[in-house]
Amino acid sequence: MAQISTNRERVIEKNRKGPVRRFLAQWDIQLMVLPALALIFVFSYLPMYGILFAFQDYKLTNSFFVNPWAGFKHFHMFFTAPEFYTVMRNTIAISLLKFLIGFPAPIILALMLNEVRKMVFKRVVQTVTYLPHFMSWVIIGGLVSSLLSVDNGSVNILLEKLRIVDKPINFLSLTDYFWGILVSTNVWKEIGFNSIVYLAAIAGVDPHLYEAASMDGASRFKQIYLITLPSIMPVVIIFMILAIGNLISAGYEDILVLAVNDGLRDVSDVLDTYVIRVGIDNYRFSYATAVGLFKAVVSVGLLTIANYIARRSGNSLW
Numbered sequence: 001m002a003q004i005s006t007n008r009e010r011v012i013e014k015n016r017k018g019p020v021r022r023f024l025a026q027w028d029i030q031l032m033v034l035p036a037l038a039l040i041f042v043f044s045y046l047p048m049y050g051i052l053f054a055f056q057d058y059k060l061t062n063s064f065f066v067n068p069w070a071g072f073k074h075f076h077m078f079f080t081a082p083e084f085y086t087v088m089r090n091t092i093a094i095s096l097l098k099f100l101i102g103f104p105a106p107i108i109l110a111l112m113l114n115e116v117r118k119m120v121f122k123r124v125v126q127t128v129t130y131l132p133h134f135m136s137w138v139i140i141g142g143l144v145s146s147l148l149s150v151d152n153g154s155v156n157i158l159l160e161k162l163r164i165v166d167k168p169i170n171f172l173s174l175t176d177y178f179w180g181i182l183v184s185t186n187v188w189k190e191i192g193f194n195s196i197v198y199l200a201a202i203a204g205v206d207p208h209l210y211e212a213a214s215m216d217g218a219s220r221f222k223q224i225y226l227i228t229l230p231s232i233m234p235v236v237i238i239f240m241i242l243a244i245g246n247l248i249s250a251g252y253e254d255i256l257v258l259a260v261n262d263g264l265r266d267v268s269d270v271l272d273t274y275v276i277r278v279g280i281d282n283y284r285f286s287y288a289t290a291v292g293l294f295k296a297v298v299s300v301g302l303l304t305i306a307n308y309i310a311r312r313s314g315n316s317l318w
Contacts, residue, residue: 053289054290074287075294102190111202115220132192205232240306241307
């Protein structure tokens with residue numbers, strides 16, 4: 001008891017030390033963190049000065065400090081732009097589709113791979129599903145274009161052989177198919193890599209729980225539902241919070257690669273591509289900054305709301 005009391009007093013005395021004394025006592029460890037902090041400060045915080053461009057009439061020929069102030073002029077221009085409704089509709093629709101389909105897909109794949117008992121087959125499936133993540137969107141776009149090509153495209157050849165269609169379909173030129181192609185390509189590219197975290201979380205589940213459930217007569221499906229899913233739920237909730245924070249980000253690399261046809265603009269123009277096309281390409285840097293700032297504010301709001309809701313379940317980012 002005396003030893004426990006002594007240790008407790010040491011902990012209390014240590015906590016009473018000021019932050020400066022604690023920093024000096026751990027100077028070697030703190031020194032290791034300084035390069036990372038400097039990197040974040042230089043590349044993440046210093047560039048935030050550029051947010052001021054959203055409230056200025058910025059020109060390349062002017063200095064940062066002499067641009068005239070414009071207030072909320074560029075925000076008003078964006079909210080009243082003819083493309084505002086189309087851009088926001090596409091952004092929200094594509095983001096929701098990616099979230100509703102792309103978020104649970106790696107969880108399902110991880111659960112399925114966890115049930116595989118043939119290690120050779122499991123490793124082959126993992127390797128095949130991981131590989132697309134390491135390919136650039138240029139390669140992925142070329143592969144998808146080749147598969148869906150009107151001339152000798154594998155998909156059109158298969159559909160014709162099965163007598164589902166009479167003539168080839170130009171999938172990448174029709175607005176009805178674009179969202180499906182975009183979302184399915186994203187899921188195929190990222191499902192394997194995203195499942196790594198969930199496989200690691202599943203590996204940390206106590207195997208004795210499965211043994212006890214098996215002795216009680218629980219089937220494999222019930223073990224997944226009653227043991228595996230509740231055990232990895234904290235990880236799922238954390239990644240769900242981050243995904244909800246990105247709901248306003250529909251991406252741009254995949255869209256730029258797959259939506260090469262101008263006829264798809266009505267269904268492919270999202271906030272990121274709109275900023276590039278209207279803001280940067282036309283040298284309207286203040287307008288582009290205003291649109292980007294609007295997107296960032298909405299993302300932070302969604303992240304805060306999602307974190308507040310998740311906090312009630314005991315799992316949150318802060």
